[in-house]
Amino acid sequence: MDFFLTLLVQGLSIGCLYAIAALGFVMIFKSSSVLNFAHGELLAIGAYIFLVISVWLKLPIYLAFIITFVGSFLLGFVIERLFLRPMIGEALIEVIMLTVGLAAMFKGLLLFIFSGNTYVYPNFLPAGLAVKIGSVSISPVYTATFLITVLFLIIFGLFFKYSSQGIYMRSVADSQTAALSLGVNVRRVFALSWAIASLVCAMSGIVLGILNGINVHDLSKMGLKVFPVVILGGLESIGGAIIGGLIIGVIETLVSGYFSTSLRDVVAYVILVIILMIKPYGLFGLVEIERV
Amino acid sequence: MRAFRGEPSIYSNAQPAKRQAELKIENVTLSFGGLMALHDVNLEVKTGEFLSIIGPNGAGKTSLLNCITGFYHPQKGRIIFNGEDITGLPPHEVTKRGIGRTFQNIELFPGMTVLANIFLARHLYCNYSFVKASLFTRSVQDEEVNHRKIVEEIIDFLEMQPIRKKLVGSLPYGLRKRVELGRALALEPKLLILDEPFAGMTLEEKEDMVRFLREINTRWNQTTILVEHDMAVVMSISERIIVLNFGEKIAEGPPNVIKNHPEVIKAYLGEEA
Amino acid sequence: MKLRLRPCGNFKERYIEELAIFETDFGRLWTLIGIVILFFVIPFLFGSYGLYVLNHIGIYAIAAVGLNILIGFTGQISLGHGAFFGVGAYTAAILMAKLGVPFIPAVILGGIMTSIIGLIFGIPSSRLKHLYLTISTLAGQFILEYIFVHWKSLTGGTEGIILPKSTILGYTLKGDRTFFYVIFMCFVLFLWIAKNIVRTRFGRAFIAIRDNDQAAEGMGIPVFRYKLLSFGISSFYAGFAGALWAAYTGSITPEPFTFTLSIEFIAMIIIGGLGSITGSVFGATFITLINELLSQLAAYLMNLKGLAGVAMTIAPLREFFFGLIIVLFLIFEPKGIAEVWRIVKSSFRLWPFSY
């Protein structure tokens, strides 16, 4: 039983990581229906900016956070302006393919600069975050992840449901022409969503970095891991991303605990296919409204 | 004798027996998530008849058409076409049995030309196998040419020659409706179902459309069901009219009866029609 | 016989004339000349490395054409074609190495096996649409990859399989030139079949499903059956190409059949032009050449004495440039090489009078 509990807690913690890694992805999808294949690379970029500032330049942690966030926010802006804006109006698959190209570019650049080595951050999390429930103890990293996940869930939930900017973003994803006709600044919406997404990615990248160390290959793989997570929850749903993350995290840990570690990576996809056959729009996705 | 204008051979050569279309709808009830779209609707259509269905928006007209054509499946009731129960069949099977339709919001294939759109409807009558098609044998060629001829006849008939090679996406609304009619005709339907084919048309285009519909109905005995809001059109071309309101049939009869039916005036036409 | 030239208007008198692939006898002539050059000149122009690259282009082009039928014509995006290519390769390898099946049936069975797998992974398309379907094919990719690596008794795990020499009717295929003929004969045949499929009722139904599946259903097209057919055809193409590749390279490991290969296939058809058979060939050529060029460059730098140290760090730039080229292509010519080709052709035809 203890073994199961340990696995469960571990799974939930990993699930939180997946969830937080998925947030930026959902952000972009919700405003422009683009599947971002460069997601993992955005995570990596955020993590590396933080690494450079906190470890190599030895600036204080809070400053490192601020600079990373501002930097990645701007980076998202630039990416949108340089690469995605010329694609407005093109078919979706071409835009998706463009993010594939971006992924290759970023990965190549990161490997060129940092090579494939793994780096680690210094430990800066306060020890007070460590929690012990009965015989199971949770390390500070996981507590922090959990707190950040909940925080983002609330912020984004409120943002998309109630704020004007959030509603505009959803309207653009729904019908660009109608949004244009009402004066929604579609280009600004896109730019903003990439900027915010990139910021969220940086946050997730740092969290992942604290836990597993920073490695280009690992982080870019994480970008693919996000797909089953968000699809499971339903592409448009923030809450769904979190629940999807938790489900996949728990099942993966249980499978690698009880069966074999090699099954770990593939089990997420098997679950995904099974769930999609039962619920074609994920657990919480919008069911397509079709009328003839 | 050849008409001065295109006369589709699928009509002029068709055996009357092939045009038989008896539709019976018995106690059809349909609801979406608690919302009653159709309630206990009964109706009958005979071969060669021109039936119109009118009613306010959201009265269930399109839902009824969707039930007939298999896009929706009613919870209760039966739909019988030429003696066969077609209630649970998927749309493509219904089409195969001889029910062709147009759609309310125009469901054409925007990336294809007018010609290709209509050609697609000949799919039902392309009989060659996959192997033959991939080798493009002589028999496949002959069949293709044959269908091409029929498509051109329909284009002629609907006076669409100038736009044959245009992409449908670039056409104005009224013409798209006409392409949709052409596509439905190419299915050689026994029963033709038209969902608001006159919407967004000018008077002139409506006249053209009336001309086409009347010709296929009177000359070739095409059984037709029409859903339409334009009273002038409905009153002048239908033999029988059915009025739906809130998913229920509130009136049925020839145009002059419907025109003066108090309930219809109240629910649909407005005080002064 | 009257030579048919391009008319300045539409003067065709019979519908059969419009069915022809080539509008003029010049088109037919050029194709004939092309085929003659392909089989009688090119094999002797290039050395073994040149033929090696060409053979890869031919193999990838077959797979890309198949994928284009699925994505470009039917509108179902598959991210699993890299693995499908692998399924074909493994099937052929296992048949040839373990059961001693000769080359021709092994390659064909490779295609058939893959098309069965493709059909299985196409089943979700009955319920899933758009991106949800795309991701389920991604799942297919990873599940197959897992099988390649972990079903050791069948696939040999990471060590892979070494294939025996391929023989056709007792004649042993060896050397790049012999394979060139085999590959490009298949290439011409498969291209022709693809052209035929897309210009008959099957192709029309595919396009209809891509453009508007509801309306297609209303026109009497059994949508799910056609989606499956499209999955079947495209995975047959991929599997067949994979089987050829396995026979050509002589040994296989799970390594090449990753998600990256799937992406490269998609890059080929997008750069070539979605919904264009010829475009897929251009795309396959382009991507293969870029890949070869970049790795040659990296190897060249590696061999330079002074640069050997730097070369290791320069290697990742290969990936960077690959991405950059895709991005630039998409931004500046989103309709693909097929569109460029069309423009070039039409301006050549009308030269010297543009417009």
Place this chain on the structure above:
Amino acid sequence: MENNIALLINNISVVYHDVIQVLKGVSLEVKKGEIVSLLGSNGAGKTTTLRAVSGLLKPENGRVTEGSIIFEGKPIHNQPPEVITRLGIIQVLEGRVPFKYLTVEENLRVGTATRWGKPYKEDLELVYYYFPRLKELRNRLAGYCSGGELQMLVIGRALMAHPKLLLLDEPSLGLAPFLVKEIFDIVKRINKEQGTTIVLVEQNANMALNIATYGYVMENGKIVMEGKAQDLKENPDVKEFYLGTTAKGLVKSYKDVKAYKRRKRWL
């Protein structure tokens, strides 16, 4: 007198994709506070004219190549829609394009995009005042609303932007007769009570000329006729080809449609 003019379209030509010319020298003039209706057959260029004004040509790859469009004294042709909508010109698209996955109230809130950050509660009440039905539906997804409700929604959505000039494209498309009447009544009321200038593109010429003060007839990318709404209603050609009333003033019946096509004199 000059200040009285809200919109002035001065001899504009519009070209799509750099090759297809749709408008060939269209001029029209809209006075403040009036309703102008634009009649004509499909493909005559009515929608294109509206798009040229609202700036929605660009996403369709179209461009005003000649002439000018002046709104309240400022040239606005070939400006992006974000700029034009902020001047108070809002187009209601043909075929009702709702945001299907947003609720009715969220749809209305998108209408405030031009005035981002300003309070919107009062505007919501105003829309609900004109369309009480929308209030009942406020939490329903727009994708599940019926045609009439959607038409109310898209007009209401445009009202949220405080438009000075409202461009309505075929509001009666596919609506039941009594709904058409209701919608037109409301449009007329909005014009009266809010002082909104309205340009109305409509196939239902009868209704359109009833509420309009001035009318234009377009054919083949040109204006072929213009005049006071009253005068147009009396014009025999308009009667025959657009209103469908015969000389006696009775509503035309299609019973006597001839087997050949009649042609308009001015084509």
